Amino acid sequence: MTGPDHSSLPDPPVDLSPPNAAFPSPPESGPVRATSDADAAVQRELATAQHVPAEVMPDVQNIPALPTDRTQDPAPTPTSVARSRPFVADAGDLVIARPEGLYCPPGDFYIDPWRPVDRAVITHGHSDHARWGHGHYLAHRDSEAILRRRLGESIQLQTLEYGEVVNHHGVKVSLHPAGHVLGSAQVRLEHGGRVWVASGDYKLEADGTCAPFEPVRCDTFITESTFGLPIYRWPSQAELFAEIDAWWRRNAEAGRASVLYAYALGKAQRLLHGVDESIGPIVAHGAVEPLNEVYRAAGVRMPRTFLATDPSLDKAALSRSLVIAPPSAARSTWLRRFGADPADAFASGWMQLRGTRRRRGVDRGFVVSDHADWPGLQSAIRATGAERIFVTHGSVPVMVRWLNEQGLRAQAFATEYGDEDDGPEGAAADALTSDAPADASSEKAALEPAGGVDRSADAARRASEAAESPIADGTGTTQESA
Numbered sequence: 001m002t003g004p005d006h007s008s009l010p011d012p013p014v015d016l017s018p019p020n021a022a023f024p025s026p027p028e029s030g031p032v033r034a035t036s037d038a039d040a041a042v043q044r045e046l047a048t049a050q051h052v053p054a055e056v057m058p059d060v061q062n063i064p065a066l067p068t069d070r071t072q073d074p075a076p077t078p079t080s081v082a083r084s085r086p087f088v089a090d091a092g093d094l095v096i097a098r099p100e101g102l103y104c105p106p107g108d109f110y111i112d113p114w115r116p117v118d119r120a121v122i123t124h125g126h127s128d129h130a131r132w133g134h135g136h137y138l139a140h141r142d143s144e145a146i147l148r149r150r151l152g153e154s155i156q157l158q159t160l161e162y163g164e165v166v167n168h169h170g171v172k173v174s175l176h177p178a179g180h181v182l183g184s185a186q187v188r189l190e191h192g193g194r195v196w197v198a199s200g201d202y203k204l205e206a207d208g209t210c211a212p213f214e215p216v217r218c219d220t221f222i223t224e225s226t227f228g229l230p231i232y233r234w235p236s237q238a239e240l241f242a243e244i245d246a247w248w249r250r251n252a253e254a255g256r257a258s259v260l261y262a263y264a265l266g267k268a269q270r271l272l273h274g275v276d277e278s279i280g281p282i283v284a285h286g287a288v289e290p291l292n293e294v295y296r297a298a299g300v301r302m303p304r305t306f307l308a309t310d311p312s313l314d315k316a317a318l319s320r321s322l323v324i325a326p327p328s329a330a331r332s333t334w335l336r337r338f339g340a341d342p343a344d345a346f347a348s349g350w351m352q353l354r355g356t357r358r359r360r361g362v363d364r365g366f367v368v369s370d371h372a373d374w375p376g377l378q379s380a381i382r383a384t385g386a387e388r389i390f391v392t393h394g395s396v397p398v399m400v401r402w403l404n405e406q407g408l409r410a411q412a413f414a415t416e417y418g419d420e421d422d423g424p425e426g427a428a429a430d431a432l433t434s435d436a437p438a439d440a441s442s443e444k445a446a447l448e449p450a451g452g453v454d455r456s457a458d459a460a461r462r463a464s465e466a467a468e469s470p471i472a473d474g475t476g477t478t479q480e481s482a
């Protein structure tokens with residue numbers, strides 16, 4: 001696949017010159033690996049793995065590719081990788097861990113670095129992946145508005161379409177849909193006959209608000225593992241929204257507003273996109289509405305939303321309203337306008353753990369995440385065909401051990417990525433707001449983890465404890481226990 005000619009662009013932040021003869025393109029790799037004996041063996045192992053019942057190992061051929069409401073670019077053709085290729089020598093790794101972040105030595109750039117660097121490829125706009133202070137940014141076109149809003153209008157940003165290839169120091173770089181939030185991308189790197197893919201954050205079920213996840217063939221896959229434990233299984237979109245609508249309708253009939261806490265970028269828009277807007281008016285918190293606008297501008301269908309201060313909002317109808325707010329708005333004075341006793345709920349993958357909901361102090365928990373669940377992670381990893389896997393953030397030890405048990409060569413990459421569901425990022429989102437209440441920050445501590453949590457240690461503890469207890473209830477196994 002050849003990218004368009006960008007040679008006329010002024011001062012490109014990334015070297016867009018055509019592939020250098022010194023870095024000849026590798027020969028087209030072999031045919032897509034058909035089902036082989038090795039596959040069958042892997043399939044059997046996966047199906048009989050001690051942690052995973054066969055029914056939760058979906059057929060990798062059936063990874064959902066549901067249509068979205070927006071016009072999608074034609075799907076890029078995943079590049080095939082011959083199964084027989086030997087392991088990449090470690091000396092030639094296309095990505096290594098450095099103190100600044102994940103680094104591509106031949107390309108001399110980073111992927112989602114957490115310390116300021118010269119060149120950064122950004123998988124998506126969540127603040128633990130898209131940080132301030134880099135010299136040059138490369139990201140998907142749909143991430144542009146989010147990144148400029150979050151990091152400043154003046155950042156040096158080059159954008160790509162999905163599947164478009166740029167050549168940087170002989171490394172072919174392209175972005176492929178990750179299905180996580182608007183503009184989210186997996187990063188594919190090809191150099192010297194090797195293909196690596198860094199997933200960023202991803203989920204498999206299409207939700208209509210961003211391009212659905214596409215598996216990309218590679219020999220080495222760098223995967224997240226936020227919900228990498230067998231207890232995490234998400235309900236389908238249809239089941240989820242039936243539950244949320246029923247809850248909202250019941251509250252409306254009882255004359256109570258319904259306050260739904262959700263992370264401001266991605267989760268909130270996905271909920272808005274899916275709910276039944278005929279039930280009542282929808283109020284969006286000031287941290288959420290600017291991001292709704294970004295989604296609308298990208299062509300994602302969103303219901304009409306009101307700011308609480310909107311004069312056209314019928315105050316008498318607030319008792320039937322759905323209020324979408326970031327967790328940091330809980331117990332703020334901003335909420336008082338929705339009556340003395342609004343119903344409240346929290347939307348997060350962590351709601352699968354009963355103890356989490358109780359500690360959140362809300363009436364309801366809806367299990368909804370923009371990350372892959374356990375079957376989704378297994379299925380996505382398998383669909384890459386990769387023989388070597390790096391696990392970045394989440395349930396790293398559990399996932400690494402499980403993959404090694406499957407005969408894959410898996411190891412951990414230490415990163416500083418968090419989890420937007422519970423991470424300190426809620427505070428960052430509030431910083432964007434136009435009508436965020438002054439008390440939001442002071443109230444934030446009520447629902448956010450304390451600062452300075454050692455996330456890797458915390459995640460490991462959560463992993464080991466939850467692995468022992470199918471329903472980790474109130475035993476301090478989740479991040480907000482800090």
Ligand SMILES: [Zn+2]
Pocket residue numbers: 124126129180201420
């Ligand atoms: Zn994310």
Ligand SMILES: [Zn+2]
Pocket residue numbers: 128129200201224393417418419420
């Ligand atoms: Zn992440």
